[in-house]
Amino acid sequence: MIARWLGVRQGAGLLAGLALMASSAGLGGLAGLGGLAFSPPARAATAASKEPAKEPTQAPAKAGAEDFSPAERALFMQNHLGTLKPPLVLRYQFARRGSLAENFDDQLSLALTARADGRCCAAKGDFLSGKHKVATPEIEQAESNPALLFFLEREIAEMQRLTSGKANYFRKRIRMAVYQGAQISTLQVPWRGKTVAAQQIVIRPYHDDPLRARFEQLAGKQYSFVLSDAVPGGLYAIRSLVAAAPGAATPVLAEELWLDGATPTLGGADTRAAGASGTTGASGASGAAGAAAAAAARPTPATRTP
Known part of the structure; x- marks a missing residue:
């Protein structure tokens, strides 16, 4: 699944993404799931050619795994689960x-x-x-x-x-x-x-x-x-x-x-x-919202009503 988010931007990024995704997403577990599985480069290129809009200007490519932004690394490449003790x-x-x-x-x-x-x-x-x-x-x-x-x-x-x-x-x-x-x-x-x-x-x-x-x-x-x-x-x-x-x-x-x-x-x-x-919300403080879940984390009005 991560492949859809890191896989096809630039050639260098694709190769690095494949190696990273194999460990972080478990590609074997996604085989045969069509809409969620990884699209090979040729197929992805075909889909991209049908996109009606011009893509934003891309930053210059870097070699290998360095071709990822800080936001990509934080969202898609960080080992978020590494410190947990299952089940x-x-x-x-x-x-x-x-x-x-x-x-x-x-x-x-x-x-x-x-x-x-x-x-x-x-x-x-x-x-x-x-x-x-x-x-x-x-x-x-x-x-x-x-x-x-x-x-x-x-x-x-x-x-x-x-x-x-x-x-x-x-x-x-x-x-x-x-x-x-x-x-x-x-x-x-x-x-x-x-x-x-x-x-x-x-x-x-x-x-x-x-x-x-x-x-x-x-x-x-x-x-x-x-x-x-x-x-x-x-x-x-x-x-x-x-x-x-x-x-x-x-x-x-x-x-x-x-x-x-x-x-x-x-x-x-x-x-x-x-x-x-008895209460819910990311703050662990009140079900009305996790409303405060952070006023700071939300630059816009809260979605939930009390």
Whole structure:
């Protein structure tokens, strides 16, 4: 799955990406999954040739594995799961708000088990439920957090559904924005009754899109990723936002995934967030939101209502 996000930008990056993805995504576990599996270079080039829009100017290529931006490394190449002790389940809350689509709340659980060599982790996701349920692949050798990619792949599917555009086009715009247009900052976020250091990565993949007029209502979409080494799985929250139209109080569309805690599945101490005993939210402080989950982490109004 990571291959879709690191694989095809430049020749050097592709070769380095293949080596990295084999360990971080468990490519063997993705074989035969079509929509989520890696596309070979020839196939990817064919798809790219059908893209209607001109891609952003790329930064000069560097040799081998150096051809990755700091944002790419943080999101897709960091070993987010390396310090975890499986088996355990990471739990995330999900919320969608906005005037464009149905509002709902749901969750993602990510079951992590030891790999054959005893290290963390093999991963199996259960993302949303009922009519919203998203099929996710089992990943045999996960290192970067699969929850991030599950969220992004669902986002792309939604963009395709709402605009009739091509998934590959939206994926490439996001990938290039991470590669060369990301804004990175540091901040403090609440976690289990204290504040911890975090990193925020913000991208606006359609801001300068020459074809944005074809989907203008969604062209202002912004993605915010909040990562922290101090939380289980390294991923604190992800948010996509299309801000409210002038004069409107409700955002056009806002979707958010935030960490609710981690629970061992066999023995050991319970490492759930403080909020797990009756409250939810990335802050472990109050279900109304993880609202505070960080005012600091969110440059725009919170998606969830009290």
